[in-house]
Amino acid sequence: MNNFTFYTPTKYLFGRGVETKAGELARQFLGQKIMIVYGHGSVVRSGLLSRVTASLAEAGVSWTELGGVDPNPTDTLVYKGIEEGRKENIDGVLAVGGGSAIDTAKAIALGIPYNGDFWDFYAGRLVPEKALPVGTVLTIPAAGSEGSGNSVITRLDGLHKISLRTESVLRPKFSLLNPELTFTLPPYQTASGIADMMAHIFERYFTMTPGVEITDRVSEGILRAIIEEAPKVMKDPEDYDARANIMWSGTLAHNGVCGTGRREDWVSHFMEHEISAVYGVTHGAGLAVIIPAWMTFMADHNPGKVAQMARRVFDVNSHDDRTAAVEGISCLKAFFGSLGLPVTFAGLGIESPDIPLLVKKLHENKGDIIGGYYPLTATETEQIYRLAL
Numbered sequence: 001m002n003n004f005t006f007y008t009p010t011k012y013l014f015g016r017g018v019e020t021k022a023g024e025l026a027r028q029f030l031g032q033k034i035m036i037v038y039g040h041g042s043v044v045r046s047g048l049l050s051r052v053t054a055s056l057a058e059a060g061v062s063w064t065e066l067g068g069v070d071p072n073p074t075d076t077l078v079y080k081g082i083e084e085g086r087k088e089n090i091d092g093v094l095a096v097g098g099g100s101a102i103d104t105a106k107a108i109a110l111g112i113p114y115n116g117d118f119w120d121f122y123a124g125r126l127v128p129e130k131a132l133p134v135g136t137v138l139t140i141p142a143a144g145s146e147g148s149g150n151s152v153i154t155r156l157d158g159l160h161k162i163s164l165r166t167e168s169v170l171r172p173k174f175s176l177l178n179p180e181l182t183f184t185l186p187p188y189q190t191a192s193g194i195a196d197m198m199a200h201i202f203e204r205y206f207t208m209t210p211g212v213e214i215t216d217r218v219s220e221g222i223l224r225a226i227i228e229e230a231p232k233v234m235k236d237p238e239d240y241d242a243r244a245n246i247m248w249s250g251t252l253a254h255n256g257v258c259g260t261g262r263r264e265d266w267v268s269h270f271m272e273h274e275i276s277a278v279y280g281v282t283h284g285a286g287l288a289v290i291i292p293a294w295m296t297f298m299a300d301h302n303p304g305k306v307a308q309m310a311r312r313v314f315d316v317n318s319h320d321d322r323t324a325a326v327e328g329i330s331c332l333k334a335f336f337g338s339l340g341l342p343v344t345f346a347g348l349g350i351e352s353p354d355i356p357l358l359v360k361k362l363h364e365n366k367g368d369i370i371g372g373y374y375p376l377t378a379t380e381t382e383q384i385y386r387l388a389l
Contacts, residue, residue, distance in 0.1 A: 001211040001261035007167060008255055010147055011174040014248065018176045019137050022052045022094065023059030029173035030133050031091020033062045037081065037105040038096045039069045043139065048181060052096055052137060064088045066108075072161065072276050072283065073100040073107075074154045078118060081108035085132075092133040092173075098193075099143020099152075102136050106151040106170045109134050122153055122162040128169045136175045141182060141247040142193030142284055144200055144254020146175040154277050160365055161277035163269065177251070179243035187234060191339035192284030194230050194246065197253040198223060199287040203266045204259035206298075206305050206373040212262045219258045220312045222249055227313070227335060234339060267371040268294045271381060274358045274365075281348050288341040289348055292333050293388035299325040302374045345388050355385045 011029075013021055026034055036052070043049045044067075056063055066081050085093070085108055095105035109132040111118030120126045136146045145151065149166035164170070182190070205219045226249050232242035252258070271294070272286040295306050299322050307321040310328020318324040333343045345353050359382045362370075369375045376384075 002209055002263065004260045005167070006256060006260050008147065008171065008257075009168065010172050010255070012147070012177060012251070013174070014177045014244075016178060016180055018178050019048060019051055019181070020055050022135070022137060022176060023055035023057070023061055025174045025176070026056055026061045026092070026094055026135060027059045029092070030061075030094060030135055032060075033064075033088065033090050034092045034094050035081065035085050035088070035090045035105075035108065036063050036065045036094050036096055037069060037101050037108065038065070038067050039098075039101055041067065043096050046181075046184070048137070048139070049096060052094075063094075064090065069097065069101045069104045071100050072154055072280060073104045073152075074156050075107075075119060076156060077104055078107040078111060078153060081105075082111040082118060085112045090132070092135065094135045094137070096137045096139070098138070098140025099145045099196075102134075102138075102143065102145035102172070103151040103153060105134050105136075106131070106145070107153050108132075110151075110170065119155060122155070122164045128164070128166050131169050133173045134170065136172045137181075138175060138177050138247070139181045140185065140189065140193055141250035142196040144197060144250050146172060146177065147251040147255035150254070152273070159277045159361070161273040162365060163266075163273070175251075177247055179240055179247050182243050182247060183238045185237070187237075188282070188285075188340060190233060190237070190246075191230075191336075191341050192282045192288075193250065194226060194284070194339060195288040195291075195336060195341055196284035197246075197250040198226060199268060199284075199291055200253040201258050202291060202309075203269060204262065204264045205309065206265045207262040208373060209262035215258055215260055215262065216308075220309070222252055222258070223309075223313045225249060230335075230339060263372040265371055265373040267373075267376060267381075270362060270366050270370060271358070271384065274361050275348075275350075275353070277361070278354070278358065279348070279350055281350070285341055285348060288336040289343055289345060289388050290384070292329050292336075292343055293384050295325065295329045295332070296387050297380065297384045298374060299329065305373065353385070353389075355382060358385055
């Protein structure tokens with residue numbers, strides 16, 4: 001096991017009605033005037049935004065609003081939020097929504113106190129050292145951004161979708177998680193969120209770092225729980241306990257605990273980011289396509305950890321590692337399929353993907369060799385994209 005620092009300062013309030021605590025927590029952690037960031041109106045139509053703003057008013061916190069966050073959020077709205085936030089002299093940012101709203105809020109919070117272009121941080125030219133405080137009211141369990149220091153934004157000029165990772169600067173000060181807010185999610189969005197949180201675990205699980213049995217078992221336990229709870233949620237969207245378990249799984253998958261003491265991978269996310277940047281697909285659905293393709297490549301090149309996952313998560317009995325790995329991949333694809341998710345490019349509606357373009361952009365953004373589990377050049381990543389056909 002490697003040395004590590006594990007720092008998770010986020011205060012979580014979990015359960016029914018916790019969104020009504022937004023005001024007192026905003027006053028405590030965000031300041032007297034805040035910006036609320038949200039998507040295209042579902043939080044308005046559901047009445048959630050009005051409950052949050054009533055709580056803010058009761059606590060004596062004033063606010064300005066910035067709606068219109070798209071799935072796969074872009075830099076355009078971030079720039080608008082930075083400009084408006086500076087004009088209004090806000091103290092903090094409250095995201096009400098899923099990962100896209102939260103990631104946008106984080107980028108705005110990072111950009112307001114910085115005199116240059118916020119993209120400097122995402123492009124890797126600077127390391128973030130300060131940001132306005134961020135809070136969240138989560139409506140979509142998927143991205144795990146409510147508990148992480150990460151943010152993913154797409155720059156429209158060139159379609160560069162980049163993940164920024166910080167240890168503490170962008171971790172939310174508080175996150176409010178009410179499973180009831182997820183009851184009305186469309187099945188495809190629920191399923192895509194499940195794939196996303198599983199991917200966050202896989203990116204940490206697949207490592208060559210030895211001596212990490214504890215976090216292996218934590219990861220496997222969460223994966224098994226997700227696989228058990230997911231069919232319940234799909235069958236009965238208002239099954240509170242199933243929704244609660246899925247929601248908390250999304251947070252635990254990405255708050256860092258599964259990655260302690262090990263070198264992580266993240267190739268599947270990097271490869272999917274190019275797909276969703278170019279083709280605009282749902283991130284979790286794209287991951288359901290790329291992850292089995294990546295594992296299929298690894299079954300022939302480094303099957304050990306894939307085989308371990310197959311045995312411990314899907315109860316595969318084969319003793320040969322490659323055989324076990326292939327059986328485990330088949331189980332994973334069947335699970336994704338049972339949720340209504342695609343497992344090929346065609347299933348995403350992309351009949352003829354421009355694989356050379358995807359490979360070119362991937363390595364322009366991430367370097368000539370990527371991956372912590374198995375180093376991959378453009379030759380190998382092209383093979384993985386083709387395995388997803």
